[in-house]
Structure formats: C-alpha cells, structure tokens
Amino acid sequence: MRTAFPTTSRSGLVIWFTGLSGAGKTTLARALATVLQEAGYPVEQLDGDIVREHLSKGLGFSREDRDTNIRRIGFVANLLAKHGVIVLVSAISPYRATRTEVLAAAPRKLEVFVEAPLEVLIQRDVKGLYAKALRGEIAQFTGISDPYEPPLNPDLHLRTDQMTLRACLDQLLVALERLDITVRRR
Ligand code: ADP
Numbered sequence: 001m002r003t004a005f006p007t008t009s010r011s012g013l014v015i016w017f018t019g020l021s022g023a024g025k026t027t028l029a030r031a032l033a034t035v036l037q038e039a040g041y042p043v044e045q046l047d048g049d050i051v052r053e054h055l056s057k058g059l060g061f062s063r064e065d066r067d068t069n070i071r072r073i074g075f076v077a078n079l080l081a082k083h084g085v086i087v088l089v090s091a092i093s094p095y096r097a098t099r100t101e102v103l104a105a106a107p108r109k110l111e112v113f114v115e116a117p118l119e120v121l122i123q124r125d126v127k128g129l130y131a132k133a134l135r136g137e138i139a140q141f142t143g144i145s146d147p148y149e150p151p152l153n154p155d156l157h158l159r160t161d162q163m164t165l166r167a168c169l170d171q172l173l174v175a176l177e178r179l180d181i182t183v184r185r186r
C-alpha cells in the first residue's frame with residue numbers, strides 16, 4: 001500500500017549518478033526510483049540517453065556540447081528538487097568541474113560515482129557501443145577515446161563489479177536515511 005508522502009518541501013534532492021557507459025547508472029536509478037515511489041516520494045528520472053533525444057536533441061559529444069547537456073539536465077533537476085522532488089540523474093557527465101558547478105546549485109545533492117573497470121564494461125557492452133568504439137566506429141567515446149574525470153570526493157562510490165545491485169541499492173538507502181529520506185527495508 002502507498003503511504004502518504006511525508007514532507008514534500010524538505011525531501012527535494014538531486015541524486016546524480018556519474019560514470020562510464022555500462023557502469024550501472026540507469027539500472028541503479030531505475031531500481032531506486034521504484035523503491036522511493038513505492039514509499040510515496042515524488043520522484044523524477046533524468047536519463048542522459050533520453051534527455052539527448054529531447055531537451056538536448058542535436059547536441060554532439062564535443063566538450064562544449066557535453067557541458068551544455070549537463071547544464072541543461074542540472075537546470076531542470078535543480079528546479080524540480082526545489083519543489084520537493086527527488087531527482088535521479090543518470091548521465092556519464094564526464095567533466096568534474098561541470099558536475100560540481102551544477103550540483104552546487106542543487107538544494108541538496110548526493111553525487112554517486114558508479115564504477116566498474118573498463119575490461120568489465122567492455123565485456124558487458126550493454127548497448128554494443130564499446131565494440132564499435134574499439135573498432136573506431138564511434139569517435140569521442142568516453143573511456144576509450146574521450147576523457148572521464150572521476151569525482152574526487154563523491155558522496156557514494158559504488159563498484160558494480162564487486163557488489164550486487166541489491167547491495168548497491170542498500171548503500172543508497174543508507175545514504176538517503178542520513179538525509180532523512182526513509183523507506184521501509186524489505
Ligand atoms: P549505464 O546507465 O551506466 O550506461 P546500465 O545501467 O545501462 O549502465 O547498464 C549496467 C549493466 O550492468 C546492466 O546490464 C546491469 O544489469 C549490470 N550490472 C551488474 N551489476 C550491477 C550492479 N551492481 N549495479 C548496476 N548494474 C549492474
């Protein structure tokens with residue numbers, strides 16, 4: 001049964017999942033969104049791949065375009081969070097300075113570094129993109145032919161090659177409890 005939403009104005013938060021393609025950002029954001037929604041919180045997801053089809057349609061993968069994409073996502077995420085929404089952003093967001101800039105404007109933030117070694121990501125190759133990038137068919141592919149700057153001091157660092165999805169989710173819920181966002185554990 002859905003519970004009444006506890007404290008709208010105080011719950012606003014941007015949870016920003018950053019990491020290489022295939023690291024697990026979307027999977028974790030989706031799983032967490034479900035748990036939070038079931039607990040009655042207002043939740044919105046901003047997924048990098050989906051945003052690029054709409055809000056950022058036409059942008060490419062130069063540093064300038066990537067930064068524009070992240071600033072747009074950050075702008076929307078922060079607006080929603082100011083109105084009590086828990087916003088889950090999953091976007092590679094390769095540049096540290098840009099992530100820091102947009103998260104500085106969030107009412108509250110949780111920066112989550114989602115990581116697995118490149119060999120694991122190449123083996124997973126969820127979207128078949130690594131094989132193409134390694135064949136040189138995709139230019140400026142983050143981690144292969146374009147830079148990724150990991151967070152120096154993330155609020156949470158999840159190694160998805162070492163932890164199950166359930167264990168990652170539990171760590172996220174513990175971090176959220178510290179922000180007074182609580183769900184009943186199953
Ligand atoms: P990203 O959004 O970072 O590009 P995806 O979430 O689309 O990555 O893909 C991550 C892949 O890794 C999925 O196939 C998922 O099932 C798998 N995976 C394995 N372990 C984990 C974990 N602990 N957390 C998240 N995903 C995991």
